[in-house]
Amino acid sequence: MSDNPPSDRPGARRRVSPGSELVGVGEEVWMDVIQKMDEVYSDLLQYEVALEEKNARLEESQQFILSVLTSMSDILVVCDRLGVIEDVNSSLEDFCGRSAEQLRGTSITELFADETSRRQAQSLLAMAGDKGMYDCELPLRAYDGTPVPVSLNCTPRYSAVGKSLGMVVTGRPVGELRRAYQALHRAHEDLKRTQQQLLHSEKMASLGRLVAGVAHELNNPISFILGNTHALRRYAERMHEYLDAVHAGMSPEGLAALREDLRIDRILSDLSPLIEGTIEGAERTRDIVDGLKRFSAIDRDENKSLDLVEVVERAVRWVTKAAREQFRVSLSLPVSLPVSGSAGQLQQVVMNLVQNACDATADIEAPSLEIVAEILGDEVQLRFFDNGPGIGPAHLPHVFDPFFTTKPVGKGTGLGLAISYGIVERHRGSLRAENRPEGGAVFTLSLPRDRAAR
Ligand SMILES: Nc1ncnc2c1ncn2[C@@H]1O[C@H](COP(=O)(O)OP(=O)(O)OP(=O)(O)O)[C@@H](O)[C@H]1O
Ligand SMILES: [Mg+2]
Incomplete structure (x- = not known):
């Protein structure tokens, strides 16, 4: 640092010669002042650096917001509390064929297509000032002067301290939406x-x-x-x-x-x-x-609480009476199986299953049917295992078809399982046919357990 001339920079040291002491001010005081000025200068430098950093970040985020606004396909208008446009995005510029400079300072209502829509917009925007407005369809004037219906959303805009600054209006031409919707509807x-x-x-x-x-x-x-x-x-x-x-x-x-x-x-x-x-x-x-x-189930309305155990026992008794002596039916049933519906119809289902097992085992030396029942949660399940030849894989998908039978003419109508299936379905249950790995068929009848009967 040179002695002569002294620098004008704030905080630059001003050297004081020994002979030029001011009256009443000692050298220590000067040194103190100079030190303080030094500190202030370095603080200022730091502030300047911080300011520059903040400025750079501000520019970055401005750039970011600008890029988002520019790439938005929806139109966007920012206006003050009186509806005077402060900014718009490029979608709106393209839509109405006017630049942001031309639009700034004009009223948002001028964007609307006609006097009626302008008046509607005015009252809607006035109402939307506090709560916002969603999906409101109004026509805006497009770049070629034609009215284009736009679905508008309006959100109030507040300052950091919660003061109302105006609103942000976004919109999407509904023509596009409507076309997409119509295409979807047609499809x-x-x-x-x-x-x-x-x-x-x-x-x-x-x-x-x-x-x-x-x-x-x-x-x-x-x-x-x-x-x-x-x-x-x-x-x-x-x-x-x-x-x-x-x-x-x-x-x-x-x-x-x-x-x-x-x-x-x-x-x-x-x-x-x-x-x-x-x-x-x-x-x-x-x-x-x-x-x-x-x-076609004429008596489909019967709905009473009943015990399936009694139904099964009765059905087995009736079928075995007419069956050959060797046909053995073993029952493994709990004390009771509460279900609701028509006892007569369910008996018909069980009788048909027992009769089918009896017919299927006609050529077997020791024909047998095992009926096992269980209560599984909300369901009552009955399984019928026989030791017959099982159901041919080609027949399996058809056993529930009306008139499907492999029995000779005069022996079976092929309606038994079809009718049973309908009955079980009306009882909100299910009936399933499978083959057992060890041979023979198994039919599984599931019905909803009657909770009221407990
Ligand atoms: N336990 C079983 N083992 C092997 N095949 C079976 C068994 N139960 C049914 N089927 C097959 O399913 C077919 C259809 O049975 P379904 O009860 O509907 O009619 P059907 O017994 O032939 O005649 P219907 O019951 O009207 O007298 C039977 O003809 C038979 O081929
Ligand atoms: Mg049958």
């Missing part, structure tokens, strides 16, 4: 229609299968009822002829010859099997129609 409608068509064709297909099955099932008994009735009519004519001859007082020889000729004896011996066959056919038709009626 949804198409999907619903396709699903309905699919359902409909599935329904029609199963109805077709059902009708074909019914026709096939009924065809057999009806055709032999018809055949038998035709034969009976022919026989009746010949009997008439013979009886007329008897009443007309024909000679015994003539009657014997006529009897021979009309084969009256054969008719008489045929009559009984013909009538039996007709009755059987009619009964079979009645059974099929009966099965169909049960299939």
Whole structure:
């Protein structure tokens, strides 16, 4: 540092020569002053550095905010409490075809398309001043002068000390949203229609299968009822002829010859099997129609608390009465199995399962069925294990189909499991068929446990 001239910088040391002491001020005082000035100078330097750092950070965050605002696809307007625009983002500039400079200082209401929307906007923005406003659709004037509906959101803006400064309005042209929504809606409608068509064709297909099955099932008994009735009519004519001859007082020889000729004896011996066959056919038709009626479950409303143990025991008793002696049924049941529904219908389900097991084990030397019941939480589960041949893998997916049967004509209608499935479903339960790894089939019947019965 030079002695002469002294520096003007704040805090620069001013050397004082020994002979130039001021009157009344000692050298120590000067030294003190100089030291203080030094300290102030270094403080100032530090402030300057800190200020520069803060400034750099401020610029960075401004840059960041600017880049966010610029890349926003939604339009954005910042305005003061009177609705005077303070800033906008580039989406709004593009939308209305005016620059931020042109827009600053103008009223936000000028952005709206017409007088009506301007008035609406004014009252809405006045109301939104405190609470904000969401998803309000109003038309703004686009760069080409056309009104474009925009979905607007308005949020109040506050200073650091909570003073209201104005608001921030963002918006998205709803044309775009609406188009996307309409496309989505169309796709949804198409999907619903396709699903309905699919359902409909599935329904029609199963109805077709059902009708074909019914026709096939009924065809057999009806055709032999018809055949038998035709034969009976022919026989009746010949009997008439013979009886007329008897009443007309024909000679015994003539009657014997006529009897021979009309084969009256054969008719008489045929009559009984013909009538039996007709009755059987009619009964079979009645059974099929009966099965169909049960299939559509006319008495679906019955709903009583019941003990499934009693139902199972009764069903087993009834089926085994008619079964061959060797067929052994072992029961492993708890004291009670409370369920609710129709005892008659559930008995029908169990009887069919027992009958099926009995039929399936017909060729087995020691045919057996084991019925095991358990209460599993909210569910009552019955399992039917038999030692028959099991269900062929190709048949397994069809055992619950109406009219699916592997039994010879006259033995099974193939409605048993289909009806059972419907009944169990109406009892909010499930019925499942599987094969056991060790051979034989297992049917699992699950029903909701009746909580009220405890
Ligand atoms: N325990 C079983 N083991 C092997 N196959 C079975 C068993 N239970 C049912 N099935 C198969 O499922 C088919 C359909 O059974 P379902 O009870 O519906 O009719 P069905 O017994 O043939 O006739 P219906 O019950 O009307 O007299 C049977 O024909 C048989 O092929
Ligand atoms: Mg059956």
